[in-house]
Amino acid sequence: MMTSDNRTKRVAILGGSGFTGAELYRLLNKHPFLKVDFVSSESKAGVPVEKYFTAFTHTKKVSALTFKKIADLDGHYDLIFSCLPKGALPRMIEQVAEHTDYIFNVSGDYRFSDPVLLQKHYPDTLNQPIQVASKYYIPEFSEIDSKVKVVNLPGCMAVATIYSLYPLLANELIENRVVTDAKTGSSGGGKSSSEHHAERANNFRPHSIHGHRHRPEIEFAFEDYFNSSLELQFTVHSLDLPRGILVTSYSVLKEGVSEVDVKKAFYGSYAQKPFIHYFNSKNGYPMIKTVAGTNYAEVGVYVDGSSCVSIASIDNLIKGAAGQAIQAANLYLGFPEETGLQAELGGVWP
Ligand SMILES: NC(=O)c1ccc[n+]([C@@H]2O[C@H](COP(=O)([O-])OP(=O)(O)OC[C@H]3O[C@@H](n4cnc5c(N)ncnc54)[C@H](OP(=O)(O)O)[C@@H]3O)[C@@H](O)[C@H]2O)c1
The missing domain is CATH 3.40.50.720 (NAD(P)-binding Rossmann-like Domain)
Structure with missing residues (x-):
């Protein structure tokens, strides 16, 4: 108070x-x-x-x-x-x-x-x-x-995507081609959204395939931080929820990079960040319910061979x-x- x-x-x-x-x-x-x-x-x-x-x-x-x-x-x-x-x-x-x-x-x-x-x-x-x-x-x-x-x-889906990729790019662990799909709740469109409730409810659909303005923002952010180019394929999906974003980023580890390297990078990037909680295959995965109504982000990373899936969730508002x-x-x-x-x-x- x-x-x-x-x-x-x-x-x-x-x-x-x-x-x-x-x-x-x-x-x-x-x-x-x-x-x-x-x-x-x-x-x-x-x-x-x-x-x-x-x-x-x-x-x-x-x-x-x-x-x-x-x-x-x-x-x-x-x-x-x-x-x-x-x-x-x-x-x-x-x-x-x-x-x-x-x-x-x-x-x-x-x-x-x-x-x-x-x-x-x-x-x-x-x-x-x-x-x-x-x-x-x-x-x-x-x-x-x-x-x-x-x-x-930063934009709401952009920042969630950046959380999912930052440790991988900062530590040069992945190839620069990444696919991200972002799922977002209806409040992301603001109070004057032209989408009717009947169109959004009980539905799950993509929009802005290739063309969303958060894609260049994410690419610019990483160029600015690391002076390295990211080739991002980015698609957004509309969730039947008032608030919350969950993004899933799919990347390929560089040759010689192990799961331990990846886990160390995420731990190193986020252990001291008060609003970011880090998960891995041993302790769970990010979701929307536990971040809705909070300033927390949940970030998780999961590796199988050279295949890397990193996930982040936030409350968009x-x-x-x-x-x-x-x-x-x-x-x-x-x-x-x-x-x-x-x-x-x-x-x-x-
Ligand atoms: N919603 C999200 O999850 C989210 C997340 C991150 C960033 N953003 C960004 O945050 C901004 C606001 O988003 P929002 O969702 O809060 O939008 P919103 O619900 O549509 O609210 C927009 C506000 O701006 C006022 N406004 C509209 N046009 C105006 C104008 N020409 N001059 C002065 N005031 C004007 C509106 O009220 P009056 O018409 O009464 O003035 C209202 O108070 C957007 O740029 C959006 O991209 C939104």
Whole structure:
């Protein structure tokens, strides 16, 4: 719960009435140092924030904060979380940046820079070049650069895929051709998804075969980290679940690489990471139920000869967006990484 000491930071959330914005608000309510003073919604301006959010249904005394339009941002915020649909932040980046030290951005607008791919996936980024420093940042792997103003968090399926492959690529254990299939819940499409419940429920189907924008993001991330190219075949499947992602990556071990090398690489990469739990053939496998409602990722690796299957699961709205953004903010501001992110539903079974 909020305490007021000199570590308290003033926070704004843009896109606060959406799925990720609502999760940010709910989680920040329990953060001891990040105090939300502004929540934007263009369509709900004037509506009391906590009366709108389902998470506060049982709260007897709700806060007086009301949604405001982004044009009403006033004064200085220590940090702004941006949870806007792709294309929205580039159209107002200069105006928003004036009000803050850091923008933690969960949209994909600034995750990569290739102009051809931007034209295809994020044309507004190309049309509105950014004038402030911006960086792609994965809390587990990236360096903090305090000169950066816009901290861009990875996409939800992208980060799960990166967790499944990072130890293999960092330790040069696999051939560079990898197949990943990602399964994702319906909240991944945001609250305005055009997909009807009747189309999604009781179904399991692929979409974006070859063409999903998280594929170039993953390839760029690994190129950036290791200066090595990854040839990724990436397909997404729609799950009949509100939240959760599970990705399965299929790769081939380089000659001479053993199962022990692989296990050591995963253990070495993740043993000290507070939000990543590592499994192998001896102790289980990742799943969605145990990460839903938490900022945890589960990662597992399974080897048979030269064939390697690595799996990761996360909650798309928390580890894939809101929780990950808070984790990044904690690291940037010098708070312990886990502040405000203690497990909520962790351990609930079945
Ligand atoms: N959903 C996920 O699992 C997930 C995971 C990782 C990253 N992301 C990314 O996070 C961002 C938000 O996703 P979401 O699922 O929370 O979307 P969402 O549920 O559709 O919410 C979008 C929010 O932005 C506001 N908004 C829409 N258009 C706007 C505009 N032109 N100007 C200002 N505000 C606008 C909406 O409310 P008003 O219309 O009332 O203003 C709403 O508050 C997206 O870029 C998405 O790709 C999502």
